[in-house]
Amino acid sequence: MAEIIKEKDAERLMRDIGVEEYGVQAMKLKCFHRLVLLKNVRNAMANILKQEMLSTGGDAAVHADCVKCGVKTTDVLLMGTLKQYERMLEKMQLQIAEGKQTAKEIREALEK
Numbered sequence: 001m002a003e004i005i006k007e008k009d010a011e012r013l014m015r016d017i018g019v020e021e022y023g024v025q026a027m028k029l030k031c032f033h034r035l036v037l038l039k040n041v042r043n044a045m046a047n048i049l050k051q052e053m054l055s056t057g058g059d060a061a062v063h064a065d066c067v068k069c070g071v072k073t074t075d076v077l078l079m080g081t082l083k084q085y086e087r088m089l090e091k092m093q094l095q096i097a098e099g100k101q102t103a104k105e106i107r108e109a110l111e112k
Contacts, residue, residue, distance in 0.1 A: 007031055011024060011028050014027065029081060030081050031081070033080065033081050034079075034082065034085065041076045041102070042072070043071060043072055045098055045102055046060075046063075046066050050066075055088075057080070058078065058081070058088065059078075062074045062076050085106065089106060089107055
C-alpha cells in the first residue's frame with residue numbers, strides 16, 4: 001500500500017522506519033521542496049541561477065528569451081529541495097557580488 005506523506009512528518013517517519021540517525025540527518029533536507037520567486041533578475045544572473053539549480057537536480061523557470069539574451073530581465077521561479085538549495089547557495093557564494101547578494105536573498109526567503 002502506498003500513501004502520500006506530509007513533509008513535516010518525514011523526519012519522524014524515517015526514525016520510525018529505523019533509519020540510522022546519520023541517515024536521517026543526511027536525508028532530511030531532501031524531504032522539503034520549495035519554490036522561490038525572484039523578481040526582475042538581470043538576464044545573466046537568471047541564466048547562472050538556472051545552470052546552478054540544474055546542476056543540483058533542481059530547476060529554474062525563466063523567460064523563454066532569457067537564454068538568447070532576448071530580454072534584459074526576467075522573473076525566476078526556482079524549484080528544488082532544501083538540500084539542492086544548500087548546494088546551489090554554496091556555489092553562488094563564489095560568484096560575483098551580484099551572485100552573493102542574490103544568494104543572500106534566496107537564503108533569507110528560505111528561512112521565513
